[in-house]
Amino acid sequence: MDSRYLLFLSIVSIFSVATHAVSETESLLKFKKSLVIGKTNGLESWDDKKNPPCKWIGVLCHRASVWGLQLENLELSGSVDIDALMGLKSLRSISFMNNKLRGPFPEFKKLSALKSLYLSNNQFDVTIPKDAFDGMGWLKKLHLEHNKFSGEIPASIVRSPKLLDIRLDGNRFTGHIPEFTHKPLKLNLSNNALVGPIPKILSTMDQKLFEGNKGLCGKPLDTKCYSPYSISQEPMSNPKKKSSKFLYILAAVVAALAAILIILGVIIFLNRRRKKKQPLLSAEPGPTSLQMRSGFNESERGQGSYHSQNRAAKKMIHTTKLTFLRDDKENFELQDLLKASAEILGSGCFGGSYKTLLTNGSMMVVKRFKHMNNADIEEFQEHMKRLGRLNHENLLPIVAYYYKKEEKLFVCDFIEKGSLAAHLHGNISLGQPSLDWPTRLNIVKGVGRGLLYLHKNLPSLMAPHGHLKSSNVLLNEKFEPLLTDYGLIPIINEEKAQELMVAYKSPEYLEQSRVTKKTDVWGLGILILEILTGKFPESFPQVDKESEEDLASWVRSIFKGEWTEELFDQEMGKTSNCEAEIVKLLRVGLSCCEVDVEKRLDIREAVEKMEDLMKEREQGDEDFYSTYASEADGRSSRGVSCEGINLS
The missing domain is CATH 3.80.10.10 (Ribonuclease Inhibitor)
Incomplete structure (x- = not known):
């Protein structure tokens, strides 16, 4: 009976595929x-x-x-x-x-x-x-x-x-x-x-x-x-009428200015009188630049008796202070941030980012997080201290943070070159050059090193980064990568983390509802494929509710084990003699994207393979240039380097 049933299901399946x-x-x-x-x-x-x-x-x-x-x-x-x-x-x-x-x-x-x-x-x-x-x-x-x-x-x-x-x-x-x-x-x-x-x-x-x-x-x-x-609609007018009209306008302007000055005088007088009657810390300044743009208030508005306001004021001495995680930065107050001019950089998964210019000339970025209540205040502070102790050339350190129950602020240095995502997908339309192959390879190497460092120094976290994507990789002046938004999983609200964070889009979470030590490796693999193909990982069609075709599946459907020109980003520039290197890195990316976690590379193996590729490349450059130098007397020439520069 079972064999008949299986045969029936097979026939139905074949029929449905054929019909489709x-x-x-x-x-x-x-x-x-x-x-x-x-x-x-x-x-x-x-x-x-x-x-x-x-x-x-x-x-x-x-x-x-x-x-x-x-x-x-x-x-x-x-x-x-x-x-x-x-x-x-x-x-x-x-x-x-x-x-x-x-x-x-x-x-x-x-x-x-x-x-x-x-x-x-x-x-x-x-x-x-x-x-x-x-x-x-x-x-x-x-x-x-x-x-x-x-x-x-x-x-x-x-x-x-x-x-x-x-x-x-x-x-x-x-x-x-x-x-x-x-x-x-x-x-x-x-x-x-x-x-x-x-x-x-x-x-x-x-x-x-x-x-x-x-x-x-x-x-x-x-x-x-x-x-x-501001422009008169009359094509022609009498000079006398113009002059009389001008006098009327001038009189109206003077009267308006006088009224404004009187109103301002009254407001200043009332404010001074009120400040004399109220405690200093309970005074509520008007909204600042950052407050108006972000909607963020530095303290709760107290209500109740004089004594309750006084207690709230004493508490505010602590709650309105920034907690600094780095000793190499000149300290500043929350009010300095809020009073500084603010420019909206963008709105991410968890909140907005704002660029502020402090009075001391420092350019900082303030990131606002709304869904960060997964840990109580003691756990949160302990976790932030742990993040503050991290020190690596490929991590963007958190300078300071501000804790409030409803929302938090992270303060970091402003990085002029912006995100990797902008350079891969946005700068071309602005007429700016795209990233060439050597730069992309160097970026991948730096991202791998930063990720390996996180795994060594945050061993208690299943996914020490958890949110690795091109918009969370910034590029400094030398186009070295800086990882941001790392170590957030323990403090982000679980339902929001599952909805928004990259780790929860991995095959193991979609299929088995679990995050592993190799989940970050999957994110690294997707990032490598994005860097090589120039494709948005999010631009691939969803097949069903449980799983979606990711960038890796698309690459596998085209890649046949050798150089395939249409697979790679055409904006990468000249890649003459670099095809073998690019294919090797593509293989590393696909090995990081294995659906089966057991077959997937661990982070150390992935970084070692990228380091080997960099060594091969550097050794190849040395061999090439030494050969070229020895043959530069006119006897012969090897022609073109990996970057595509004609040296003959």
Whole structure:
């Protein structure tokens, strides 16, 4: 009976897979009919009689399901049949770049699970509906550049919560720039017909991203914005009327200033009187720069009798003090931070980060943590002392911290070069050079060394870092990596840690709900693959609720054991004679990403392999340059070094 049942299940499984394949085949063939194929006939392979869909040109598959369409440079025209694509349930990425598509804007919002959409360099000349992207909660990359889109930028773009990369340049968009509620990592609006002030949240971006819009004003452009009330609307007027009008305005301004001075005098008088009556420590200063930006208050507002206020004031002497973890820094007070000018750097998983300039000239970063109540005050302080004792060239030390029950502040040095994530994914759109191969290899080595140090010095933690990702790796002036946000697992609220931290996205946690000593190694492996491929780890489609296809699975599906050019980041620059090194590092990354924890490298093995690779590289450079020097008399030359510099 059991054997019959198993046979029945096998038949059902085979039938369902076959049905799924037929369904996707029908969807793709129906979609093909809506297109006008160019002379090159790039879709010739789309024939259900010859090959399954996963063998067709431009069809990307995972586990026999279509997750991407990459139909680029095929001279396709006609319209896009979205209804046909709805039959592809696992579809997450679409690229129709460099074709001749036009007509009404397709209803991509019907594909609500889509993560990437590329329509660059086509011939769309329509206005995009305002609700064109409503419901596309997973959309992360949207490229519409170099078409002829007109009208206002659709408001639904702003409502897409996960958009990281937006390109709208080279179109005919008009109207104002919408108010983004989150700052995209990449945004290009150049060469349109936009007008009005640039939203404040975008004011720190490169001005090149807004050039070509004659009507735009405000930072980062050099064009100032003027109020419509500051310019007279009368084309011509009598000089006498102008002078009398000027006198009226001058009198009104003088009267207003006098009234303001009187009000200020009254306020100062009342404040002085109140301060004389109240204890010094119970006085409540107005909101400071950092308070206004972050919403952070340095103490609880006391209520009750005079005696209870006095007790609260005495307690505040302790609670408003910063606790310093380093002796090599000049001490400062919490008030010095709160009074300093603050600039928002970004909003992370647990709270915002703010850059502050102290009066002594020091540039500091204040990180605000809201979900850090997993330990009581004694345990928290003990853990912070342990973190404060850490000292390694690849760790960004915590200078000081502030404890409050509801939220905490961490104070660190400001690192000018910013995060590895920005250099891998953001700086190119700002016109800045990407990281070359030697720099990337050096960064990986430093990250490994820092991680090994954490594992040696925090042996009681299952995942001493726990939150390793490219945005938590900063680069100093020499592009040496500095790890941040390490050692947080013991003090972060467990439910928030499981929701947000990298360690809890590992295969062992998704499958077995456990974190091991090798969980950080998995994070290191994903980081290595991100550095080599230039791909966002978060940009891969979720297959089911228990597990998701990570970057490692995607790499394994393409990597066949040897150099594969399309696998690696094209922004890495010249890699002549470096292919063997890059492939070796890729193998280390994949060994760190083994789903089976027992087969996965431990942190020491991973670092040793990277150190060996660095030694081989340095030895290779020495051999190369010694050979080159000995042959420089003209007899012969070996040609090109690993960096791709022609020395012959």
